[in-house]
Amino acid sequence: MAVECINHEYYLRFSDRILALIRKVFHNYPEFRHDSFKHVARLAPFIPFMGGRPDLRKPLKRVITFSDHSNSLYFGCPIILAAGANKTAERICDYANVGFGGITVGTATRNFREGNTHKPRIGFLEKERAIHNSMGLNNEGVEVIARRVDKQLVKAHKAGLCVGISVAETPGLTDPEEKLKDIIESFSIAYKAADYIEINVSCPNTGESRVDLDMSFSERIFTEIMRFRNTLGLRKAVYAKLSPDLSERHLIAIMEMLVRTGVNGVVVGNTYPTAKISELPVSTKYDELRPLRDDGDCGGMSGRPLYENMVWNVQYIHEHYPQMSIIACGGIDHGYKVYDLIKMGVDAVQCYSVVAFRWMAAHAMRNELMDAMLNDGYKSLGEYDDRNPKK
Template sequence: MLYKKIIRPILFKTDPERVHHFVIRLLGAISVLRPFFYLIKKFLFVEDSRLHVQIGNLHLKNPIGLSAGFDKDIIAPLAYSMLGFGFAELGSITNSAQPGNPKPRLWRIPDDKGLIVYYGLSSCGSLEASRRIKKKLQKRDIPYGVSIAVTTGLKENEMTDDYIRSFLDLYEFADYITLNVSCPNVVKCDVFAQVSFIEELLQKIMNIVKERKIGIDIFIKIGPDMSYTDLDKIIDLCVEYKITGIVATNLGKDRTWMKKLKSSEEKLDHPGGISGKHLQDRSNKIISHIRERAHDKLKIIGVGGIFTAEDVYDKMKAGADAVQMITGFIYGGPLTIRKI
């Protein structure tokens, strides 16, 4: 109640990106003060063996993870177990450091319990990210994944090798890797969501994994806007190349399939992908479709529209093995995971 009635209204009057940077730096500062870390974690992290989940080689103490996009530059990685998350995904990280799209690039749409996100893959770069992870996560009490995406401005024939360079920089420092082929906020995003591109990427990545005997779980993150024909092809490729699973789904860019948004045209008149409640049904349908086609050959991490325990249950019922969230956490506050 304190967060929703007092703190959130104050924060929501300030530019969302400034608030995000303030909060993440505050979390980073608190989480390295071990007495505060353990005190907060004792209150917020629920220890119960009934919540444990095994996904590939990953043992999760609970199935609720922090989605990529919250800590893009590895500022506060220790904070997420403190807040109750069972795992966390850092990034997305690109091979070359890049500033992303011009500001403003983040907008709240509270009437729709969502955000409009137009960051454009701002990143510190894969080498710097690997240094930060090595320094800050020498000890970890939950699994940490790293999401990698393509550096913007590359030619189409350079993109898969860009992912490979990031993978080689980061895999040793991650518990799992997610190949983000679905960012809706960059030029040529349609290229790296193409089935032919994904096949080439998986082939190269899995060849390296086999040659070097790398025992790491690999996921692909897909968007909600693709056709079911393309989705079926991607599911089949994931099964063929024996990756661990699929993260479904990223932000929605195509607003035609979304239910009527309540926010005013002025609030919606921004470029970018929409997160939040309006992704819920679409995400659940895609999860259900993946499970029906892949059976138990792929693990599924469900993302999109999670705010309550019922939302988590709906994702699990659809076929997800675990879930991730950001927007629901922003709207719900620091007690969100404990309440769920």
């Protein structure tokens, strides 16, 4: 189905202007502002004007199935909170209050990481509605994160959340065998707890060479991961998180490798490398990204400017690799975009930057998604899938 790519606009409400005021007040403390979303999620049900409650309405429920009979994934709605929002896996169920139907926690590494030490590690581009960051994979380690997910998983399912864990190799390792052992261990620990696993091979903000740029090593990683998974009695879905800056030739090479190794799907994509900001439709200049550029240009950008690039990648992958499950991520800030992407063949979407710019963003996007479906004559996503089966 040919779908027009429209970067749907949303109009600022009074509550959105309050958010803008909060960003202005905490301009000199961007990491605090970034981290405060967890408090919003927790307090949403108790503050009348926020209207925060888990939305368990059936019309927006989404089920992802896999041809290799991996466990199906059940989302309260196809809007997932992307990795980076909840790095600790604490109070997972709170994020159902603010409208999400799934959450990917992490990204987790084998052991505790402080992340990059320069401050600030995050900044907001108000005009572009974008965020640039170089957090450096700060996290408490995969064992701590997996243990917390395991304790909360049943409760999360009751709240309508499907829970994934994002894992990555530990930056700083130089020996290939040590790197491989490290990520396999992280994968095996996360696998025991989560509904699905997301392998982050494309993080641009650690100062290390990205794994997805080394095709031979990437193939070793995914071959070993899928081999290990296939020895287990329970088959959970494995997704590869790709970078949005890949050339067509490199994208083809990665997708061919993922198909060969049996990976279930892709998350398209990660933050866009800050050093390539000129490739995006933004007015901000590369030299203006201070002090984040002082980290050696290893940061990444997320938000509205990534949308057109992400759509091109999604359309290409779906056309040439229809067997792959696709989760779209990049500039998704409107429910009509979610619907357009579903019509393009996407199973679900991830977002995070939008919560800094839209009040109760996921709830607003759910309402817009429902409106878009009704305009096309569908009362639910299930009805849409029944009338438009995937090939």
